[in-house]
Amino acid sequence: xxxxxxxxxxxxxxxxxxxxxxxxxxxxxxxxxxxxxxxxxxxxxxxxxxxxxxxxxxxxxxxxxxxxxxxxxxxxxxxxxxxxxxxxxxxxxxxxxxxxxxxxxxxxxxxxxxxxxxxxxxxxxxxxxxxxxxxxxxxxxxxxxxxxxxxxxxxxxxxxxxxxxxxxxxxxxxxxxxxxxxxxxxxxxxxxxxxxxxxxxxxxxxxxxxxxxxxxxxxxxxxxxxxxxxxxxxxxxxxxxxxxxxxxxxxxxxxxxxxxxxxxxxxxxxxxxxxxxxxxxxxxxxxxxxxxxxxxxxxxxxxxxxxxxxxxxxxxxxxxxxxxxxxxxxxxxxxxxxxx
Amino acid sequence: xxxxxxxxxxxxxxxxxxxxxxxxxxxxxxxxxxxxxxxxxxxxxxxxxxxxxxxxxxxxxxxxxxxxxxxxxxxxxxxxxxxxxxxxxxxxxxxxxxxxxxxxxxxxxxxxxxxxxxxxxxxxxxxxxxxxxxxxxxxxxxxxxxxxxxxxxxxxxxxxxxxxxxxxxxxxxxxxxxxxxxxxxxxxxxxxxxxxxxxxxxxxxxxxxxxxxxxxxxxxxxxxxxxxxxxxxxxxxxxxxxxxxxxxxxxxxxxxxxxxxxxxxxxxxxxxxxxxxxxxxxxxxxxxxxxxxxxxxxxxxxxxxxxxxxxxxxxxxxxxxxxxxxxxxxxxxxxxxxxx
Numbered sequence: 001x002x003x004x005x006x007x008x009x010x011x012x013x014x015x016x017x018x019x020x021x022x023x024x025x026x027x028x029x030x031x032x033x034x035x036x037x038x039x040x041x042x043x044x045x046x047x048x049x050x051x052x053x054x055x056x057x058x059x060x061x062x063x064x065x066x067x068x069x070x071x072x073x074x075x076x077x078x079x080x081x082x083x084x085x086x087x088x089x090x091x092x093x094x095x096x097x098x099x100x101x102x103x104x105x106x107x108x109x110x111x112x113x114x115x116x117x118x119x120x121x122x123x124x125x126x127x128x129x130x131x132x133x134x135x136x137x138x139x140x141x142x143x144x145x146x147x148x149x150x151x152x153x154x155x156x157x158x159x160x161x162x163x164x165x166x167x168x169x170x171x172x173x174x175x176x177x178x179x180x181x182x183x184x185x186x187x188x189x190x191x192x193x194x195x196x197x198x199x200x201x202x203x204x205x206x207x208x209x210x211x212x213x214x215x216x217x218x219x220x221x222x223x224x225x226x227x228x229x230x231x232x233x234x235x236x237x238x239x240x241x242x243x244x245x246x247x248x249x250x251x252x253x254x255x256x257x258x259x260x261x262x263x264x265x266x267x268x269x270x271x272x273x274x275x276x277x278x279x280x281x282x283x284x285x286x287x288x289x290x291x292x293x294x295x296x297x298x299x300x301x302x303x304x305x306x307x308x309x310x311x312x313x314x315x316x317x318x319x320x321x322x323x324x325x326x327x328x329x330x331x332x333x334x335x336x337x338x339x340x
Numbered sequence: 341x342x343x344x345x346x347x348x349x350x351x352x353x354x355x356x357x358x359x360x361x362x363x364x365x366x367x368x369x370x371x372x373x374x375x376x377x378x379x380x381x382x383x384x385x386x387x388x389x390x391x392x393x394x395x396x397x398x399x400x401x402x403x404x405x406x407x408x409x410x411x412x413x414x415x416x417x418x419x420x421x422x423x424x425x426x427x428x429x430x431x432x433x434x435x436x437x438x439x440x441x442x443x444x445x446x447x448x449x450x451x452x453x454x455x456x457x458x459x460x461x462x463x464x465x466x467x468x469x470x471x472x473x474x475x476x477x478x479x480x481x482x483x484x485x486x487x488x489x490x491x492x493x494x495x496x497x498x499x500x501x502x503x504x505x506x507x508x509x510x511x512x513x514x515x516x517x518x519x520x521x522x523x524x525x526x527x528x529x530x531x532x533x534x535x536x537x538x539x540x541x542x543x544x545x546x547x548x549x550x551x552x553x554x555x556x557x558x559x560x561x562x563x564x565x566x567x568x569x570x571x572x573x574x575x576x577x578x579x580x581x582x583x584x585x586x587x588x589x590x591x592x593x594x595x596x597x598x599x600x601x602x603x604x605x606x607x608x609x610x611x612x613x614x615x616x617x618x619x620x621x622x623x624x625x626x627x628x629x630x631x632x633x634x635x636x637x638x639x640x641x642x643x644x645x646x647x648x649x650x651x652x653x654x655x656x657x658x659x660x661x662x663x664x665x666x667x668x669x670x671x672x673x674x675x676x677x678x679x680x
Contacts, residue, residue, distance in 0.1 A: 150650050154494035154593035156543050156582065170541075174514055195626035201510075202632040203496050203584065203591045205644050205658045210624040214604065214646045236650030240593040240658065242496065244543065245585050251543045253494035253580040255595070264554065284550040286535035292542040304545050306554045310490050310576030318545045318580065 004032035005340070008067045008091065010059050010082060011074030012036035013047060015164050016096055019329035020071045021049045023298075027333055030340070037063050038074070061085035069336050072096060073328065087123035092339060094125050094332045098217075101126040101225060108228050111334040112276040113140045117229075118338045125335055130327025131155050131218065131241065131250050132225040137300040137326070138254060138319045141274040142267065143230060146313070147259030150236040153222065156244045156251035157207060158291060159199060161323050162187060166199070167247055173200035174245070188243055204243040216241060249291025250323040258313035264305045267315055271302050276326070281305050289320035297322050298330045344372035345680070348407045348431065350399050350422060351414030352376035353387060355504050356436055359669035360411045361389045363638075367673055370680070377403050378414070401425035409676050412436060413668065427463035432679060434465050434672045438557075441466040441565060448568050451674040452616040453480045457569075458678045465675055470667025471495050471558065471581065471590050472565040477640040477666075478594060478659045481614040482607065483570060486653070487599030490576040493562065496584045496591040497547060498631060499539060501663050502527060506539070507587055513540035514585070528583055544583040556581060589631025590663040598653040604645045607655055611642050616666070621645050629660035637662050638670045 007024065011017040017038070024031060036047070037059035045056045057063060059078065064070060064086040072079050072086075073096035083093045083100070100106040107117040108126045113136050118125055128136070135153060142148060159166040166187045173183035177200050185196035189206040197204050207218035215223075218241040227235050244251075262270075271279045280289045281303040289301030300321045308314025321327055347364065351357040357378075364371060376387070377399035385396045397403060399418065404410060404426040412419050412426075413436035423433045423440070440446040447457040448466045453476050458465055468476070475493060482488060499506040506527045513523035517540050525536035529546040537544050547558035555563075558581040567575050584591075602610075611619045620629045621643040629641030640661045648654025661667055 152492045152595045152648075152650070154580075154595075156496065156584070171518060175518055178511060178515055178518075189626065193626060197626065197630060198632050201586050202630050203586060203660075204630060205591070205593075205628050206623055206626065214623055214644070216623070238595060238648040238650045238654065238656060240494075240595075240644065240656055242591075242593065242658075244496070246541050246543060251545070251582075253545075253582070253593075255492045255494075255578060255580075283546060283554055283556070286529065286533060286537065286546065288545050290537060290542050290544060292538050304554070304580065308492075308578040310492070310578045314578065316578060316580055318582075320543075 004030035005068035006033040006035065006066050007031045008035040008037055008064060008070040010037045010070060010072040010078065012056055013038045013042050014073055015160055015324055016073035016328040018049050019324050020073065020332065023325065023329045023333045025050060029333060029336065035063060035067060064089040064091050067091040069094065071332050083124055092121070092123060092125070094127055094335050096127045096328050096332055098129065098221060100124055101128065102228065108225060109335050110136050110229050110331060111338055112137050114229050114231065115338055118335060127328065127332045127335065128225045128229060129221040130161055130323035131157060131252065132222050132229070133327050133331050134250060134300045134319055134321035135222065135252055135254065136226055136229050137276050138302050138317055139230065139256065141270040141277070142256060142258060142262065142315070145270055146262050148232065148235060149257040149259050152255040153239045154253045155239070155241045157241060158246040158248045158250055158323055159243065160248040161250065162190065165191070170199055170245055170247060173198055177201055199243060199245050201245060205240065207241045207243050246291045248322060248324060249294045249320055250327060251291055252319045254317040254319055255308060256315045256317065257311050258315060261313050262315065264307055264315070267305050276300055277302055279303065288318060291320055294320050294322050296325065298325050300326055344370035345408035346373040346375065346406050347371045348375040348377055348404060348410040350377045350410060350412040350418065352396060353378045353382050354413055355500055355664055356413035356668040358389050359664050360413065360672065363665065363669045363673045365390060369673060369676065375403060375407060404429040404431050407431040409434065411672050423464055432461070432463060432465070434467055434675050436467045436668050436672055438469065438561060440464055441468065442568065448565060449675050450476050450569055450671060451678055452477050453569050454571065455678055458675060467668065467672045467675065468565045468569060469561040470501055470663035471497060471592065472562050473667050473671050474590060474640045474659055474661035475562065475592055475594065476566055476569050477616055478642050478657055479570065479596065481610040482596060482598060482602065482655070485610055486602050488572065488575060489597040489599050492595040493579045494593045495579070495581045497581060498586040498588045498590055498663055499583065500588040501590065502530065505531070510539055510585055510587060513538055517541055539583060539585050541585060545580065547581045547583050586631045588662060588664060589634045589660055590667060591631055592659045594657040594659055595648060596655045596657065597651050598655060601653050602655065604647055604655070607645050616640055617642055619643065628658060631660055634660050634662050636665065638665050640666055
């Protein structure tokens with residue numbers, strides 16, 4: 001019997017890094033040895049995750065000797081530097097950054113959608129963007145049943161997607177506004193921006209840098225990654241991404257044009273049977289997914305399923321998931337589970 | 341020279357009621373005599389609006405003798421009871437409730453879109469739903485230029501749209517959550533609901549009651565009212581409305597299919613020239629409309645104007661407005677201005 005795997009977490013002090021450890025433990029992933037890695041300034045610190053203490057080691061090329069699985073979530077630059085080193089040392093890297101996602105040599109995997117893609121890996125597998133993952137989990141059952149013609153998405157994304165500092169900023173700004181003080185702004189839309197906006201009690205229609213098309217990188221990620229994961233190179237899809245004052249849990253209003261008729265009742269049935277999906281859809285009784293209730297959950301929650309009469313086969317959906325869990329850590333661990 | 345008009349405000353203790361007074365004064369509407377009306381329990385109270393004190397009188401059929409304009413915002417039931425009485429007494433009623441909006445005899449007016457409709461009034465003019473108004477102001481220049489083929493809207497609606505109690509609830513719940521307490525829930529999705537949801541740091545995809553189609557009444561208002569105001573009886577349009585933890589200012593992600601080509605540059609030019617629209621659209625320099633900056637403004641703010649390549653002539657817009665001002669009070673006062 002296999003005694004288990006040596007697992008490294010890169011970016012272990014971050015929100016996703018800590019969620020990797022929690023999710024691996026919850027799902028009883030067979031870990032023989034843990035190696036929690038972070039930048040030099042965190043070395044020898046001890047962090048407490050789910051009641052257990054772990055000592056942080058420095059992330060560097062030599063840290064990956066003897067490692068079987070390395071989960072990366074420390075930003076694109078760290079992944080570009082160290083993921084190839086980890087692969088050279090024989091580790092399978094599951095990378096949560098955007099560094100390699102669109103590389104045709106690198107599988108981009110959501111286990112409910114394209115599990116077979118992992119088989120093509122050459123040591124490195126990319127985990128998609130959080131807002132992409134929950135969207136494709138919801139789209140896949142519809143696609144499999146009748147085919148997708150077009151998707152229009154508007155997102156409502158929590159600050160946890162921008163890291164711990166953004167969560168703290170939302171707390172601090174909220175208190176300041178409630179106390180009649182001027183809130184300090186330093187993290188939203190992103191760290192290092194030349195201008196920052198208040199996120200408390202506000203909507204910021206800007207996530208990640210703006211590209212030439214005036215789409216944000218977050219919007220382009222959702223478009224390009226969805227096409228790659230679903231194997232629909234030319235899927236007509238457009239997206240507007242918005243940062244909202246929610247601590248954790250992304251929501252999405254999806255408008256879907258299908259290639260053939262599918263009633264809300266039939267769609268609901270497909271979602272009941274779909275892997276990784278929970279249907280919460282009884283609005284007359286006040287039942288629909290909301291981020292306040294999906295915190296800590298691994299599934300993608302779907303509700304507000306309605307016929308859209310403005311096109312022949314239209315459907316509206318409201319999709320919510322914990323972006324740190326299914327949007328990052330859980331999906332990465334599921335990828336590793338496919339391999340063992 | 342006309343000495344001015346006698347003006348009654350019905351629902352004067354509410355947020356929109358007070359905004360009526362403020363906007364009438366700011367816009368120097370020629371008021372000869374004010375009559376601030378509310379329910380019996382507020383009678384003889386004095387309310388302070390913009391530094392001036394007004395005494396509340398009881399709203400009843402006799403209150404409208406000698407009144408030229410009566411602005412109503414006290415809910416549909418009060419409007420159904422008292423608006424016909426006010427009309428009988430010779431007043432022109434501008435009603436902010438949904439009671440008469442879809443009545444074919446009653447004009448439903450947004451001055452930037454269908455000013456001529458006021459001419460058909462028989463004493464009563466309806467003011468549209470807040471989220472409808474800002475949408476049609478943004479759609480009209482596009483429609484006038486090239487025609488609309490289809491609209492997909494997702495909204496991000498502030499709690500002020502649910503009244504003062506909802507604003508207080510968001511404050512109280514936010515403090516409770518920040519202090520680690522269980523928030524009290526009584527107003528969202530609406531008062532009298534059998535279940536209430538937390539709005540602080542949450543998204544509630546439910547505004548007003550749920551109808552048979554599983555669309556909410558708010559969603560159906562946006563669909564039906566848009567068609568009536570724009571005179572596009574069969575306009576293909578679908579909507580998802582969501583309540584968000586913002587005090588004031590509704591945002592909307594609009595995806596528009598046009599009947600002929602229109603580049604983002606051309607669209608921007610149309611919006612620059614459009615009445616009541618302010619363009620804020622330089623995302624690379626962090627410029628786009630946000631509710632935190634539209635508070636107290638009368639215009640509709642448009643940004644994130646982008647080509648949508650998923651259909652032949654697609655365009656994405658992000659539209660923000662102060663729902664208490666342009667979404668209610670300002671639009672009503674503009675209607676009265678058309679008549680004098």
